[in-house]
Amino acid sequence: MMNRLTDKMKIRFNLHGIQHVRVSHVFQRHRFPVLLFSLPVIVYILYVILFNLTPALYHVMFHVRSSGGKDPITVVADDQSDKLIKVKEIHIKNLEKAFGKYKNTQPYLVVNTTENSFSLYNRGKLVRAGMCSTGSYILLIAGDEKKWKFETPKGLFRIQGKTETPVWKKPDWAFVEEGLPVPPSFSHLRYERGVLGDYALSIGDGYLIHGTLYKRLLGMPVTHGCIRMDDEDLEAVYHLLGIGSKVYIL
Amino acid sequence: MMNGLFNKILVYFRNNPKAYSYTFKMLKALLFAFAAYYCLIIIVLPVMNYEFMIPDHKDGNPERDFKSYDLISNSFVESSGDLAFREAFLLSRLETAQNDTMAVALDLFDSTVTLMIQGMPVHTIRVTGYEVSKIFDKIDPVNKAYFFSWPFRIEEYSSSVPKVPVIVRKAPGDTIEAASLPEPGHLEENHYYVAFQFKLERKLSLMFEQDSISGSVLKKTIRKYRYHQKSEKKKSINSALIRAGPYEYLPEIKIKLNRSDALVLFRAIPDNANIAIRISPH
Numbered sequence: 375m376m377n378r379l380t381d382k383m384k385i386r387f388n389l390h391g392i393q394h395v396r397v398s399h400v401f402q403r404h405r406f407p408v409l410l411f412s413l414p415v416i417v418y419i420l421y422v423i424l425f426n427l428t429p430a431l432y433h434v435m436f437h438v439r440s441s442g443g444k445d446p447i448t449v450v451a452d453d454q455s456d457k458l459i460k461v462k463e464i465h466i467k468n469l470e471k472a473f474g475k476y477k478n479t480q481p482y483l484v485v486n487t488t489e490n491s492f493s494l495y496n497r498g499k500l501v502r503a504g505m506c507s508t509g510s511y512i513l514l515i516a517g518d519e520k521k522w523k524f525e526t527p528k529g530l531f532r533i534q535g536k537t538e539t540p541v542w543k544k545p546d547w548a549f550v551e552e553g554l555p556v557p558p559s560f561s562h563l564r565y566e567r568g569v570l571g572d573y574a575l576s577i578g579d580g581y582l583i584h585g586t587l588y589k590r591l592l593g594m595p596v597t598h599g600c601i602r603m604d605d606e607d608l609e610a611v612y613h614l615l616g617i618g619s620k621v622y623i624l
Numbered sequence: 625m626m627n628g629l630f631n632k633i634l635v636y637f638r639n640n641p642k643a644y645s646y647t648f649k650m651l652k653a654l655l656f657a658f659a660a661y662y663c664l665i666i667i668v669l670p671v672m673n674y675e676f677m678i679p680d681h682k683d684g685n686p687e688r689d690f691k692s693y694d695l696i697s698n699s700f701v702e703s704s705g706d707l708a709f710r711e712a713f714l715l716s717r718l719e720t721a722q723n724d725t726m727a728v729a730l731d732l733f734d735s736t737v738t739l740m741i742q743g744m745p746v747h748t749i750r751v752t753g754y755e756v757s758k759i760f761d762k763i764d765p766v767n768k769a770y771f772f773s774w775p776f777r778i779e780e781y782s783s784s785v786p787k788v789p790v791i792v793r794k795a796p797g798d799t800i801e802a803a804s805l806p807e808p809g810h811l812e813e814n815h816y817y818v819a820f821q822f823k824l825e826r827k828l829s830l831m832f833e834q835d836s837i838s839g840s841v842l843k844k845t846i847r848k849y850r851y852h853q854k855s856e857k858k859k860s861i862n863s864a865l866i867r868a869g870p871y872e873y874l875p876e877i878k879i880k881l882n883r884s885d886a887l888v889l890f891r892a893i894p895d896n897a898n899i900a901i902r903i904s905p906h
Binding site for chain 2 (some may be wrong): 459476486534
């Protein structure tokens, strides 16, 4: 075995002595079958290398064609630049004006359901900010396959109604959640006083902005879709927002 | 059986040294060919054929002042600084304001992301860092401004956190069971790594990531998300390699945000929201 190895070894020398010993020739005869059987592995390794190099290669290759040959832009002489800058500035002013009409100068409320916070604005200025509670994202499944998702809706809403010392008419889920039998819709068991605080503002579809008895839970997603606020914050919101005022929920 | 086959091949090539050397060369060539094929299908052709898709202006908003665009030149856009890009961004934002749903205005010039509902800015987030594909440097400035003068609609998204963190709960059978249930209020997602990616129409990819990874972030949530991203990419690369068809290259805009801001943004954006983007002219 040793003789065979020495025969096939290629030993290179330089001034300092042995530099490099190649033993691969020993296995030359067996190299092809080895390569053949390990080909899938080699291809896979190559693939992984290329896959990981792909983002870097994209940075190197960035030749681009623009707009599919249909260039809608006409190129003009540069001496018109001053004129064009003025045209552009006027156009930008007009666009900003057009954009200004979307800004709300009336009082409005912004509710952030992720952070469970609110901001109250009047004439575009922040007048009050604080914590609130919004939907808990609980999907309650009753035995008879009834489902309720306690999520605060997102988007633009308007105040549709305002009530002082509101009375809560408990919906079916309030009983199901407590493990109680659901009473008929006209039952006195459905009416509860004091739980909604001093004020309630309706934003439609049964969703309210109201007070709470559970002040320690403010800032957490715990409600059934309504927006709960602290008493003082609720009072400020109630007095500033009128019917039709905008409520932005995000 | 494999051993037998191996031996047969071995014997065959011992007896035919020419065939051995020829086949060995062929195999080496095959590996090179594979590397070349990969580069051609996945890198060269997709980038060469990438087109900045600009919508036909006749289908756009009639209020757009196209005359001002028809007059400008590349040298003008370069000399006028940010003017054309400001105009493009305003046009794009105005377009998003026409819709009732929530929209996003991403201003990389000012490093802000603004959430808008019917054109009204309701929440502004600070961008802590961003990266833009170098491919944008190669498009001429006029076309670049023109490309960004339309908003981009979200086509698909993927994320490391659920869009709606639903907690499924079975209704309790009686009051005793109800009393034993845990209080709501803890979504238990404080340890999630927040990252999400939007595939936008007109071939653009917009990625958002939390800017720092604190010790409380579960490393497995990062690994899981990155693994998912990689496996999705691998799938499309593999399918392009198999069918020898063009791979879909998407230029990327990567945005870094504060973790809580990133979560607010992700949860607030509707699935098919419009995004207006303003990138730096240079």
